[in-house]
Amino acid sequence: MNKDILICGVGGQGTVLASKILAGAALEEGNIVHSAETIGMAQRGGSVTSHVRIGDKARSPLIPFGKAELMLAFEPSEAVRNLNYLKPDSLAVVNTAPVKPVTESLAQTGYDGKEMTAYLKKKFRCIFIDSDAVCAPFGSTKFFNIIILGVAAGAGETGMSKETLLAQIDRRVPEKYREINRQAFLAGYEIGEKEKNLNENK
Amino acid sequence: MKEYVMGNGAIALGALAAGVNLAAGYPGTPSSEIIETISKYPHEGVHLEWSVNEKAAMEVAVAAAYSGARAMVTMKQMGLNVAADPLMSAAYVGVKGALVVVSADDPGPISSQTEQDTRRFADFARIPVFDPATPEEAFVMIQDAFDYSEKYGTPVIFRPTTRVCHAYAGIDVPDEFSPRPYEGFVKDSSKWVIFPRLSNANHAKIEKRNLEIADDFSSYAFNSVEGEGPFAIITSGVSYTYTKEYAEGLPEVKIIRVATAFPFPEKFMLEALDGVTDAICIEELSPYIEEQVLKLAGRHKLSVNISGKLNFLVPHNGENSADATAAVLGKYFGNPPAYTPGFSDAPSLPVRPPVLCAGCPHRASFYAVKQAMKGRKCVFCGDIGCYTLGNAMPLDMVDTCLCMGASITMAQGFSHTDKDTVCFGFTGDSTFFASGMTGVVNAVYNEADVTICVLDNSTTAMTGHQPHPGTGRNMMGNIVEKVDIAKVLEGMGVKKVVTVDPLDLDAAVAAVKECAALSGVKAIIFKSPCIAVVKSAKKCTVNDNCIGCKKCIRELGCPALTTQDGKVIIDSTLCTGCGLCSKVCPAGAIGGEGDE
Numbered sequence: 001m002n003k004d005i006l007i008c009g010v011g012g013q014g015t016v017l018a019s020k021i022l023a024g025a026a027l028e029e030g031n032i033v034h035s036a037e038t039i040g041m042a043q044r045g046g047s048v049t050s051h052v053r054i055g056d057k058a059r060s061p062l063i064p065f066g067k068a069e070l071m072l073a074f075e076p077s078e079a080v081r082n083l084n085y086l087k088p089d090s091l092a093v094v095n096t097a098p099v100k101p102v103t104e105s106l107a108q109t110g111y112d113g114k115e116m117t118a119y120l121k122k123k124f125r126c127i128f129i130d131s132d133a134v135c136a137p138f139g140s141t142k143f144f145n146i147i148i149l150g151v152a153a154g155a156g157e158t159g160m161s162k163e164t165l166l167a168q169i170d171r172r173v174p175e176k177y178r179e180i181n182r183q184a185f186l187a188g189y190e191i192g193e194k195e196k197n198l199n200e201n202k
Numbered sequence: 203m204k205e206y207v208m209g210n211g212a213i214a215l216g217a218l219a220a221g222v223n224l225a226a227g228y229p230g231t232p233s234s235e236i237i238e239t240i241s242k243y244p245h246e247g248v249h250l251e252w253s254v255n256e257k258a259a260m261e262v263a264v265a266a267a268y269s270g271a272r273a274m275v276t277m278k279q280m281g282l283n284v285a286a287d288p289l290m291s292a293a294y295v296g297v298k299g300a301l302v303v304v305s306a307d308d309p310g311p312i313s314s315q316t317e318q319d320t321r322r323f324a325d326f327a328r329i330p331v332f333d334p335a336t337p338e339e340a341f342v343m344i345q346d347a348f349d350y351s352e353k354y355g356t357p358v359i360f361r362p363t364t365r366v367c368h369a370y371a372g373i374d375v376p377d378e379f380s381p382r383p384y385e386g387f388v389k390d391s392s393k394w395v396i397f398p399r400l401s402n403a404n405h406a407k408i409e410k411r412n413l414e415i416a417d418d419f420s421s422y423a424f425n426s427v428e429g430e431g432p433f434a435i436i437t438s439g440v441s442y443t444y445t446k447e448y449a450e451g452l453p454e455v456k457i458i459r460v461a462t463a464f465p466f467p468e469k470f471m472l473e474a475l476d477g478v479t480d481a482i483c484i485e486e487l488s489p490y491i492e493e494q495v496l497k498l499a500g501r502h503k504l505s506v507n508i509s510g511k512l513n514f515l516v517p518h519n520g521e522n523s524a525d526a527t528a529a530v531l532g533k534y535f536g537n538p539p540a541y542t543p544g545f546s547d548a549p550s551l552p553v554r555p556p557v558l559c560a561g562c563p564h565r566a567s568f569y570a571v572k573q574a575m576k577g578r579k580c581v582f583c584g585d586i587g588c589y590t591l592g593n594a595m596p597l598d599m600v601d602t603c604l605c606m607g608a609s610i611t612m613a614q615g616f617s618h619t620d621k622d623t624v625c626f627g628f629t630g631d632s633t634f635f636a637s638g639m640t641g642v643v644n645a646v647y648n649e650a651d652v653t654i655c656v657l658d659n660s661t662t663a664m665t666g667h668q669p670h671p672g673t674g675r676n677m678m679g680n681i682v683e684k685v686d687i688a689k690v691l692e693g694m695g696v697k698k699v700v701t702v703d704p705l706d707l708d709a710a711v712a713a714v715k716e717c718a719a720l721s722g723v724k725a726i727i728f729k730s731p732c733i734a735v736v737k738s739a740k741k742c743t744v745n746d747n748c749i750g751c752k753k754c755i756r757e758l759g760c761p762a763l764t765t766q767d768g769k770v771i772i773d774s775t776l777c778t779g780c781g782l783c784s785k786v787c788p789a790g791a792i793g794g795e796g797d798e
Contacts, residue, residue, distance in 0.1 A: 010554065012776075020206070020370075027206050027372050034336075035370040039231060039313075039666075044556040044591060045761050059450070060443035061336075061369035064524035077552050083545050101554045102759045105752075106596060115549040123545070141775050 001031055001159050002055030004063040008082045009074025010099045011038070011048050014145035017172065018072060019050035021149060024168040025160045026054045036061035045101065047078055054159070070157050072148050074131075075099045076116035083123065091157050092124045093148055093192075097131045097141075127151060127195045134191065138184050146181050147188035154192020162189060205375045207239070209337035209366045212373050213304060214239035216344035221382035223271035223299075224249040226259035228636065229665035230278030231313035232367035233306035237276055238666070241677055247381040250677040252668050255606070255636040256281035260288040260303070267297035267357070268394055270384035272348055276304040279318050284606065284637070286323075292357050293327040294401045294408070295394065299384055300351035302344065304360045306367050309486040309521035313364075315586075315605065317519060319487035320361040321463040328408050330415055331359040331464050335442040337371040339424060343461070346422075354415060356408075363486060365440040365521070416465035424461035427474045431456050434474070434481040435531065436510075438463060438491055441484045444527035448539075455535070466494040475499075475506055482534050483510030486522050509534065557594055560762035561738065561778025563704050563730035564589045564657050568599040569758065569782065570710035570728075571626060571655065575718065580624045581616045585609035585638075587630035588664045589657050596759045600628070607637030614641070614650035624718055628655045632662035632670040634687060639694065645723045646695040653717050654696070654725040656687055659732040667735055691725045704728040707785045733778045740779020740794060744770050747791035754783040754792065 005022060009015045016037055023035045031054045038048040051063045065084045071092040073079030079094045086092060098113030120126050129151060131144040138147075146169060152158050153165055166182060173181045207215065214236045217225065225248065227237045240250055249266075253259035256277040266273035277285060282305040289303065305323070308314040324331035332347045334340040344360055351358040392400070419425060431454040437445045442459045449455050458474040458481075460467065471494075475481070483492035489511035496508055509515045516530055525539070532538040558565050568589075571582070584590050584600035585608060593600035602612055613627035629638045634656050645652055662668040669675040671685040691699045698720055702713040710728065717724040750768045754760070762776035763783060772783075772792075784792035 011556070012559070023370060024206055027204070033206065033370075033372060036365060037368050037370070039368050044559060044588065045554060046556040047554045057450075059446040060524045061365050061440065062444075062523050064447055064528065080545070080548050081551050083548070100764045101552050102557050102594070102755075102761050103555065104552050105755050105764050106759065108765075109552075111552045119547075119549055 002057045003159050004068045005052040005070045006063055006068040006082055006085045007050040007072045008078040009048055011044055011046050013074045015048055015050050018145040018149055019052055021168045021172055022052050025164040028164050029160055032056050034058055034061055076113035079120055080116050093127045093151050095131045096128050143184040146184040150185040150188020151192040154189035155196045203375055204372045206370055207373050208235055209340050209369050210235035211239040212337040212341040213344050215375055216341040217274050218379040219376050220345040220348040221272055222274050223381045224266040225274045226251045226253045226262045227276030228253055228256045228259055228281055229662050229668045230281050231665055232308055232364040233276050233278045234665045252677050256285035260285035263301055264288055264292045267299045267301035269387040270299040272300040272382050274302045279305055279307045279320050282323055290327055291396050293329050294404045295396050296355045300348045301357040302347045302351055302360050303357055307363045309363055317487055321490045322488055324359045324464045329357050331361050333361050333439045333461050333463055334366055335439055337369055340366055341373050363439055412465040416467055419462040419467040420470035422462055425467050425470050426459045429456045432479040434458055434478045435484055436481050437484040441486055441522045444522055444524045445484055447524045448528045448531050460491050463490055468498055471498055478506050480507045484527055556591055557761055558591045559733055560760050560776035561733040561780040563659055566704035566782050567657050567728040568592045568597045570704055571714050572599055574711045574714035578624050583609040583613040583627045585629045585633050587633055589630055596756055606633055607641055610638050610641035610654055613652040614645045617651040625652045626655055627652055631658040631672050635671050642694050651721055652723055656727045658727050658729045661732045661735050663732045687727055696723050696725050698724040701727040701729055704730050705780050738778040741774050741777045742772055742779050742792050742794055744772055745791050747789045749789045753788055754786050757786050
């Protein structure tokens with residue numbers, strides 16, 4: 001398999017774990033995998049990306065513009081910021097809940113993410129999910145990183161099996177949080193499946 | 203077994219596979235995970251340490267290499283400046299075992315002060331340098347670096363960059379590691395004591411030896427030529443992967459890749475340039491290889507046009523990427539990349555400068571100083587760490603930031619030149635041990651008027667929470683006696699040392715006022731653990747009393763505070779219940795929860 005997946009969001013949202021699970025699962029399924037992360041100062045509330053590159057065609061750690069076949073966006077404006085990476089007709093799974101930077105809270109520009117989702121709709125195939133709503137049953141938006149993986153997997157866009165991804169979650173999450181993370185993944189998976197069926201019936 | 207590891211992990215595992223006996227370093231992005239990875243794998247018999255700074259790490263490692271051991275020292279590029287003193291001398295003296303100096307460069311820069319190029323440092327010190335392009339290569343090359351070091355009796359530099367250090371790949375990890383047996387130190391003062399006569403003699407030997415190494419490197423596997431034709435791309439490091447990405451499917455382009463920039467593999471390059479009329483150099487940071495090729499072309503009167511940074515076809519600053527490289531090469535070869543970004547109609551995006559985390563005790567420390575010094579003429583000298591982010595609005599509490607440890611000494615400098623100004627130096631706990639302490643002695647001795655603020659969060663936070671002498675833990679996994687910062691300050695002659703919890707705002711403000719009123723060198727230790735290390739279950743909430751004045755947001759800029767329908771709301775996933783906003787709120791609208 002050759003597939004480039006871009007994960008983007010804001011430092012602290014758990015993008016790195018999502019990237020490790022995807023890469024680990026792809027490796028487990030016998031692929032060559034490379035990935036690259038934002039680490040260091042930029043992590044503190046800044047824009048972050050993870051580039052997951054599956055297959056022997058990927059040479060560099062960063063995905064070239066227009067090559068990513070899937071985007072997992074943890075924040076609507078970060079999805080727009082990284083659209084250049086996405087191949088036309090690709091899927092973007094996008095969280096509609098905005099993360100307002102401190103600069104916006106100070107300047108009161110009224111950023112609420114809505115303009116971003118409207119723009120995304122015009123440009124790409126998108127699945128929108130609201131992290132506040134989907135995470136409510138789990139008690140914290142910290143589970144969003146696992147849910148969004150589930151959504152992408154359920155929509156059949158990761159190219160990896162549900163079981164391999166669940167096994168990676170088991171491997172990379174501390175034991176006492178394993179069950180709740182599995183549930184979060186499966187909840188996302190269901191959303192992804194529904195979206196897929198909806199699209200196929202269109 | 204194949205494991206998915208970070209480039210820094212690959213370097214660590216390669217060092218273990220090479221039988222490393224001692225590894226020392228000081229944390230610095232993008233190098234920190236090397237020492238950490240060794241600690242996570244079986245490494246019995248390996249001495250592992252976070253040293254107090256890079257100079258200490260280098261000297262510890264030099265001694266190990268004099269004993270015949272295989273030693274590795276890790277740091278970021280600016281750390282090499284700190285370790286330059288021992289390294290320059292060790293380059294003259296040489297080693298018996300192996301000494302591999304890992305100095306990670308940071309094109310961009312992404313998490314650094316400078317875009318300096320460690321390959322140039324290798325040239326300056328006249329010692330070999332290895333430059334991997336991927337984590338897989340790094341795993342192999344670090345082992346080669348140990349072998350070359352031992353073979354030629356010289357320190358060797360290993361120079362990865364951020365995109366190699368922080369890239370991940372599958373690595374075949376050996377099942378077992380065992381440190382190399384070594385002889386131990388054998389006294390020979392004609393060899394191990396650096397004197398002018400020794401330096402003079404060794405200088406001549408080193409230059410002759412470097413010719414041999416250059417020849418050796420000319421057949422080194424990672425110096426490679428692919429393709430044919432009169433047009434060449436000369437590249438190195440991660441830029442090699444971007445070049446490959448571009449050249450896929452382009453016939454008639456020769457890719458010349460140099461993995462050992464110094465001593466420059468001249469024979470290799472002369473052969474590679476055979477039949478080439480035009481070449482462009484794609485490398486990050488300085489035009490090092492470009493200059494070597496130009497020199498070579500001059501000496502051998504080659505008729506080849508060489509482009510790159512020096513004729514400004516390639517940018518001098520910033521990191522390369524697949525797209526930036528494709529854009530440069532597309533222009534050079536007259537075949538612009540097929541993909542053109544088409545999102546110029548996108549709505550304007552919020553900017554996201556990095557900020558102090560919600561609940562970070564540094565915010566409270568800065569706020570306390572700001573409140574205590576309201577209306578006074580002050581200078582706030584910052585330092586290297588998370589707390590550099592205290593410069594952001596609305597705190598605006600970092601007037602200068604230069605290098606590790608400079609807060610204390612620069613505050614001292616201002617106290618001598620701007621006598622009507624109250625001078626503060628803000629240093630973190632790890633930075634204090636790394637290079638703040640000598641500045642304190644300097645300030646005491648030279649009668650400065652400064653207030654030293656030690657922001658003690660009991661960890662090295664910015665680089666990923668490494669232990670340091672004040673934490674009571676070390677990398678051998680042992681609990682050790684904590685080095686007490688207050689006692690250190692007192693021992694160095696600071697007459698007034700106050701320790702205060704910054705989250706106790708009133709006490710913190712009082713401590714600042716008290717110290718600022720005294721002359722001489724005073725110190726306040728703001729002690730409160732990093733929120734990422736000691737997790738808090740507490741949360742603050744906003745009640746109906748909120749009048750929507752947004753004073754909390756305007757004064758503190760905490761990322762957990764935002765507004766909704768004109769009122770302040772607190773993001774409960776970010777809030778740590780530090781309570782600072784409740785002390786700022788004029789309406790008593792913010793309260794604690796779970797505070798038992």
